[in-house]
Amino acid sequence: MRTHPWREALRVCLVKSGLSSKLGLGQQGPIDAVYASLDRHVAQQHLNKLDAIYAYEDGAATTFQAAKQRGIRCFYELPIAFHRTSRQIQQDEADRFPEFASSLQAISEPKWKLERKDQEVALADHIFVPSTTTRQSLLDAGIASERISVVPYGAPIDYFKPQPKRDKKFRALFVGRVGPRKGVHYLLEAWKKLRLNDSELKLVGIDEFPLGWLRSHQDYINYQTSVPHASLNQYYCSANIFVFPSLVEGFGLVQLEAMACGIPVITTPNAAGLDLITEGVDGFIVPIRDSNTLQEKLAWCHQHPKELAKMGLAARKKAEAFTWIAYQQKLTDKIKKLLPLVD
Structure with a gap:
């Protein structure tokens, strides 16, 4: 495992301190820059001797481009509804409640970011999503069903456990x-x-x-x-x-x-x-x-x-x-089926 934490650490500090909003960087800080930097670094430094790469939404476009040139399979994780569906729902909400428009992030995302999301999906050999609703958002965007697998996330059952309720309210x-x-x-x-x-x-x-x-x-x-x-x-x-x-x-x-x-x-x-x-x-x-x-x-x-x-x-x-073990097993099994046999 190799970590590159300093940009994300800086972003978190900006958000927690309140400086992010004061500097005009938004409530989540320069998160796009964090993703783009990691994407570039992986594309330049970490694709040697690989059969496949697994990348996350907003952090895959540059890596996938470099991987395709090397014949590396590209697997993609989309954790939330595809941007076209998300944007439409949030725009409808902004039309209902104009005072909330500034709080609905998807309606103000720049064109370059949306194009980047489209590029990631286009380059992906296979897309993993956590729910049937997210899958449907890709189908609505014209993505073939055979390119999509639903693998639900896991529950942290080991450290989230029932405890007695302390009051009757x-x-x-x-x-x-x-x-x-x-x-x-x-x-x-x-x-x-x-x-x-x-x-x-x-x-x-x-x-x-x-x-x-x-x-x-x-x-x-x-x-x-x-x-x-x-x-x-x-x-x-x-x-x-x-x-x-x-x-x-x-x-x-x-x-x-x-x-x-x-x-x-x-x-x-x-x-x-x-x-x-x-x-x-x-x-x-x-x-x-x-x-x-x-x-x-x-x-x-x-x-x-x-x-x-x-x-x-x-x-x-x-x-x-x-469970997360069930998630890992289902994801692993699917990737093994998708990868060509390697000697």
């Missing part, structure tokens, strides 16, 4: 980037209408809404900014239900983390709900942008604590089937 939890792409505003709308007694909506993550928007809803939510990943277990286990109403996603690993802690999930088809959830058994799948159905499911969860507890047991069992 009904608690709905969201973990992730707290912003419009994740559909959080629809969750807030549903929760505000519910007016449940002795209940709490907990949001954990970086606030990506326009400045001050989330603060205007503080009367009926409990917001916690980003916390260390190692501490999330206690947040999951403090909840009765995990809610992830994302508009566009690839998989949403936080859902499997919650399920590993024995917490059922309310999610959307666009967040890999169809791959993860058995409706009414370990969670619920609701349409995107549907605050009314979110409200109905949350009300049911509040009114059926015993049934919800059983769903939590089923959620843990489901998470145990989505």
Whole structure:
């Protein structure tokens, strides 16, 4: 293993210090420069004596070009819906809520970056995606189905485990980037209408809404900014239900983390709900942008604590089937089939 951490370390420092936004580099800092630099370095230094290269979205174009010249097979991982689908969904949301346009990253990505994404997909011999929804976004873009394999990500079942809930308050939890792409505003709308007694909506993550928007809803939510990943277990286990109403996603690993802690999930088809959830058994799948159905499911969860507890047991069992070992084995088996026999 060879690491090249300094550019990423600098980016993280800029983001954590708040300098990134002040310098006009955005909430994620110069992330495109980090990917491009690593891509160039791999293309120049690390392609000797290889049969295949496996690269990630936004960090593959230069490497794949160099690999093709050497007859090296190119495998590509697309972790989220293809940019054409993602851009359309987020543009539709910006049309609905113009005040959120600045928070919807896909609609403002530069032309060169979109062309680079297209180039990566075109050069890839095979594309690995984590969900059927991401697969469909590629099919919609005209990519042949035989070039795509769905390999769902794994659940960290060894260090995310069920723990006793310490209070009796009904608690709905969201973990992730707290912003419009994740559909959080629809969750807030549903929760505000519910007016449940002795209940709490907990949001954990970086606030990506326009400045001050989330603060205007503080009367009926409990917001916690980003916390260390190692501490999330206690947040999951403090909840009765995990809610992830994302508009566009690839998989949403936080859902499997919650399920590993024995917490059922309310999610959307666009967040890999169809791959993860058995409706009414370990969670619920609701349409995107549907605050009314979110409200109905949350009300049911509040009114059926015993049934919800059983769903939590089923959620843990489901998470145990989505292990990282299973992911590695499925990915390895598929790559072995795709590679030509080597003496």
